[in-house]
Amino acid sequence: MAEKGVREKIQQFGSYLSGMIMPNIAAFIAWGIITALFIETGWTPNADLAEMVDPMIKYLLPLLIGFTGGKMVYGVRGGVVGATATMGVIVGADIPMFLGAMLMGPLGGYLIKSIDKPLLPKIRSGFEMLYNNFSAGILAAVLAGVAMKIIGPVVEGLNNLLGSGVEVIVNAGLLPLASIFIEPAKVLFLNNVINHGILSPLGVEEAAATGKSVLFLLETNPGPGLGILLAFMVFGKGMSKSSAYGASVIHFLGGIHEIYFPYILMKPALILAAIGGGATGVLTFTIFNAGLSATPSPGSIFALIAMTPRGNHIGVLLGVIAATAVSFLIASVILKSSKDDKEEDIETAAGKMEGMKGKxxxxxxxxxxxxxxxxxxxxxxxxxxxxxxxxxxxxxxxxxxxxxxxxxxxxxxxxxxxxxxxxxxxxxxxxxxxxxxxxxxxxxxxxxxxxxxxxxxxxxxxxxxxxxxxx
Missing domain, CATH: 3.40.50.2300 (Response regulator)
Incomplete structure (x- = not known):
């Protein structure tokens, strides 16, 4: 029970992080398209249109995150305060303030909510608008000042530390080991936490400097899941075999990775296939120096191709193929080795798991x-x-x-x-x-x-x- 409670708290915290990014994915993709097309090394370089790249990453995207974070806590009112407070960390730092926005947005929403709760019921009729405008405005101004002078520099230091840590891991050739943590976490429905709460903000900053980032590929690679589903199509039984065909289409083409999670939960040893496939894919990406210009969402092969900058398509496709092949081989061995056991189909496994939990x-x-x-x-x-x-x-x-x-x-x-x-x-x-x-x-x-x-x-x-x- 304690383990379940910890997992739920992690999921809940992570959902707030990813919840600030997910509604704004379209803006991230727009920025990625503009970057891939118009920067000096893009598909069709255009100096005038490329001028949008820097303002979008420094101002538009963090402000959207800050507004969304505040709105999640206290509606539009919280969003306005959160976005204004985010402006402080933007001005107070020299790097894109995604982490700062993810901090100041919810903080602004929480503080204005805390102020409104005791004071708003005491406001006399006719003075509501005066109170609403000035209370939010004063708080937003104070938060923006504090964020600019104190929080911005602190978050910038933390951000630089995280970025340096990732750089050390990449330079040491240890990035494939990240799959040991990423793949099991995905199956526990922490995929959005990892991708949109951690990897995407770091990847955007790297892409702003180099035009691409391999971090966008760590969680979104559809290869590991496709390999497992292909193994079920060949060696599975019952409903797990018949449903794997449709699941593979939804997963690989539609980009909904959650579709293959139950297949691993049904036979937990298959997490080894996901880890092996994920690590192989990451290793291939790093060997070919492949990356994406922005986060692909959903994790469809079409989205990966669309976000791939010029000169990186071979590396990206080889990484997906290699991950699929290794995942398929490991999953096939696991499924074949258990062929003499009384194998449950996916519906039976679902019922058994519910029965074990008293459902x-x-x-x-x-x-x-x-x-x-x-x-x-x-x-x-x-x-x-x-x-x-x-x-x-x-x-x-x-x-x-x-x-x-x-x-x-x-x-x-x-x-x-x-x-x-x-x-x-x-x-x-x-x-x-x-x-x-x-x-x-x-x-x-x-x-x-x-x-x-x-x-x-x-x-x-x-x-x-x-x-x-x-x-």
Whole structure:
């Protein structure tokens, strides 16, 4: 239980970090495209258009992060204070202030929320606008000054220290060892934490100086997951074998890496295949001095190719191919060596894991046990179904699409959408999450009905839910 609590706290903290980056990925990609095309070593060098590169990375991207961080804590009001406070660290440092923005944004939102809580109820009618504008303005001005003089230089020093550490690891040829930590963490649904909370900010700074960064490839390489899914296609059994075909397409072309996590959770030894494939891919990238101009999101092969600067495509593709091959070989050995065992398919494994944790597999039972005042489950008392994942963009979007299709075929007119766990709307009636994220979803919206699934792509609970709603 203690280990589970620690993991949930890490996931929750990481979701705040990645949550500040994920909504702004389009801006990062725009910056990456402009950089790849128009800088001096780009595809079509253009000195005038290249002038956008520096202001975007120094001002636009950190301000977007700061605003998003403040908004996550206290809405638009918190976002405005957070963005203004972020301006202080931008001016107070000579490097792109991504880490500073990730600090000042939430801090600004938290402080204005803390001030409003005791003071706002005491403001007399007619003075609300005066209080709102001046309280936020004064706090933002103070925070910007403090950030410029104190926090900016401190964060810059920390940022330089982290950058130097990464440089030492790269120069020592030890970067492939990062896969020992990255691949297991991904399977525990910390992939967005690692990629968007840690690697992307460091990678953007490196790309600003050199036009590319290998850090964008450490977590996003689809090769390790593809190799494991290919092994299941050849040596798997039952549902795990048949579902691997569709999962490989969604993973490799769609870029939703979460789709292969249940296959590793079903047979944990396969984490060795992911680590081996990941390390091989990173080694190949470093040998060919390959990198990307910006973070690819989602981690699709199409996104990787689009973000690859001129002269790096061979290295990037070879890294993906090498990772796939090594991962496939290791996974094949593991699957073949267990062929005489009583092998579970992915649905059986999901049920077993739920049983071991004392969970009920029936949707109806899970509803009845979760909330006593629910007398029945039908289309009349369910208006909104929410799929939630850490970032609200990958696996949850896929699951929502599948359930919408099932609802449409069953003539069930209930809204189905997806979101990040931190943004679950208060009017959601049913919340569907992966089992590793359900506790966080329950803490966010305890009054809703919660369904845990093992595999967003092919869960028997979808059919059970459709059946219950039709009744």
């Amino acid at each position: 009920k597999s029936s949707v109806a039972d899970s509803f009845a046990s979760h909330k006593d005042n629910v007398t029945s489950l039908n289309a009349e008392n369910v208006n909104k179904v929410i799929f939630a994942c850490d970032a609200g963009m990958g696996s949850s979007a896929m699951g929502a699409s599948l359930l919408r299709d099932k609802f449409k075929k069953a003539n069930i007119g209930i809204e189905v959408t997806n979101t990040a766990i931190n943004d679950i709307p208060s009017d959601a009636d049913i919340v569907i999450t992966h089992k590793d994220l359900t506790d966080r979803a329950k803490a966010k919206l305890p009054g809703a009905q919660h369904i845990s699934v093992e595999n967003f792509l092919n869960s028997p609970k979808y059919e059970e839910l459709v059946s219950q709603l039709k009744k």
